[in-house]
Amino acid sequence: MQADKPHSEPEIIPPVQARRGAARGEARTRVFVESGAAERVYVARTGPLGFILFVLITAVLSAVMLALLLGALLFVLPLLVLFVAGAIVVVIARAYFSRSP
Numbered sequence: 001m002q003a004d005k006p007h008s009e010p011e012i013i014p015p016v017q018a019r020r021g022a023a024r025g026e027a028r029t030r031v032f033v034e035s036g037a038a039e040r041v042y043v044a045r046t047g048p049l050g051f052i053l054f055v056l057i058t059a060v061l062s063a064v065m066l067a068l069l070l071g072a073l074l075f076v077l078p079l080l081v082l083f084v085a086g087a088i089v090v091v092i093a094r095a096y097f098s099r100s101p
Helices: 015-023 048-098
Strands: 029-032 038-041
Touching: none
Parallel strands: none
Antiparallel strands: 029 038
16 A cells, blocks of 8 residues: 655755745744645744743742642641541451450
8 A cells, every 4th residue: 555645745945045034034934734825833032021921920820730739738638637547446446346355
């Protein structure tokens, strides 16, 4: 069984032309979809403000996740303590009632 030939060939842009296009502000990446049309994807470097916003958003999301995890731990911890205490009481009661007089 022979593999199907791709509908379109990838476009290889030499590095010299890519640098000239980037200097003029043209798209540096092209994405080909199945319809055969090319869509432009603009890729820009993140500036200092964008980086600071990214770090702040990441820190806020991390703090929220930590608060949720600690809240879940504080909810489950008393249940765990009650379960362990109940298991200890059951073991002691079983040992007390199973001895022969």
